[in-house]
Amino acid sequence: MENQQVGNHGLHWTSSMSTYMLTHFNNVVANGTKTSTGFKTVHHNACARDLNDHFRLSLTGGQIANHLRYWKKKWAKIIRLKNSLSGALWDEVNFIIRLDHEHYTEHIKTHKGDAEFLNKPIEHYTEMAVIFGNSLATGQYAKGSNEPLAEDALEIDDDIVDEDAPATPTTPATPSSTVRDPSVPKAAKKAKTSAQQSDDKLMATFTAVGDKIANAIVAAGKSDDELPAGLWNSIKDIPGFQPAHLSHYYAHLVENVRIARAFHSLDFDNKLIWVARYVATTFGC
Numbered sequence: 390m391e392n393q394q395v396g397n398h399g400l401h402w403t404s405s406m407s408t409y410m411l412t413h414f415n416n417v418v419a420n421g422t423k424t425s426t427g428f429k430t431v432h433h434n435a436c437a438r439d440l441n442d443h444f445r446l447s448l449t450g451g452q453i454a455n456h457l458r459y460w461k462k463k464w465a466k467i468i469r470l471k472n473s474l475s476g477a478l479w480d481e482v483n484f485i486i487r488l489d490h491e492h493y494t495e496h497i498k499t500h501k502g503d504a505e506f507l508n509k510p511i512e513h514y515t516e517m518a519v520i521f522g523n524s525l526a527t528g529q530y531a532k533g534s535n536e537p538l539a540e541d542a543l544e545i546d547d548d549i550v551d552e553d554a555p556a557t558p559t560t561p562a563t564p565s566s567t568v569r570d571p572s573v574p575k576a577a578k579k580a581k582t583s584a585q586q587s588d589d590k591l592m593a594t595f596t597a598v599g600d601k602i603a604n605a606i607v608a609a610g611k612s613d614d615e616l617p618a619g620l621w622n623s624i625k626d627i628p629g630f631q632p633a634h635l636s637h638y639y640a641h642l643v644e645n646v647r648i649a650r651a652f653h654s655l656d657f658d659n660k661l662i663w664v665a666r667y668v669a670t671t672f673g674c
Contacts, residue, residue: 402456406444410456411516413439418519418643419621428457457520464517467506477507482671484514518640616646617653627664634668641667 413436414428433450440448470486471479474496478487486507488496497504624639625632642649652663 400448400452406440407456407460408513409440409443410436410453411460411513411520414457414520415516418616419625419639421616421618421620428454430454433457460513460517461521464521466503467511467514467517470503470506484511485509486511515636515640519643522640522643616643617650620649620653623653623660624664627661629661630664630668634672635664637671638664638667 414432417428417432430450433453436453437448437450440446440453467486470477474486474488476488476492479485480487488507493508496507620642621639624635624642627635642652652660655663
């Protein structure tokens with residue numbers, strides 16, 4: 390089914406246009422671009438030029454960025470369903486979130502928007518995993534076929550809306566003010582005791598140390614999201630495997646960055662062994 394997204398200039402995103410865009414960014418990631426903080430304007434503009442040349446359009450980099458956010462929201466919803474939908478099983482081979490008929494029917498009654506992601510192959514799952522995997526999914530969410538899904542859920546909006554549509558202006562909230570009754574006397578300020586002052590200094594010290602630890606954790610977390618440069622190039626030419634299997638294994642590595650770094654450090658023979666083991670386990674061949 391074609392995905393049509395109508396923007397403020399009457400732009401219609403067809404399925405083939407979306408496929409072309411996702412393939413473009415999939416290749417950008419494969420060339421070593423880190424996506425945990427998103428793509429840059431130069432990448433959006435380059436994609437717009439490619440789509441314009443291929444489809445004879447006049448897209449802008451901003452429209453590409455909007456449509457990319459539209460797909461990122463889809464990916465966030467898929468991750469939420471995979472990890473938090475009670476009774477769901479993840480079919481890793483066919484990219485299907487499976488529910489039994491009764492559970493599916495009850496769920497769709499109140500969540501009609503989830504129907505496109507349940508009990509059917511998820512469109513462009515591999516591309517989304519490569520493009521958005523670092524920013525929305527981690528290795529703890531990697532599940533085997535027909536394995537119960539985790540309980541963790543991402544905080545996202547349930548509705549996937551058109552990002553090209555004009556934004557609705559919002560009115561900033563006005564801070565409420567409290568008027569003191571002049572007839573009520575002000576509470577007398579008590580001088581801090583030496584014990585209180587000592588406690589304040591101790592808390593300030595704890596806060597400063599805590600901030601340093603938090604900053605170190607954030608820095609360490611960022612380094613864990615870094616994919617090895619040229620990772621796709623070290624996979625795509627491995628002989629003896631179908632391109633779909635190699636692409637599937639690459640998506641697995643993108644979602645598990647530590648495994649990706651370990652794989653990238655191997656020599657060719659051991660890389661061959663790792664890929665063969667994954668293909669045999671996942672596809673039974």
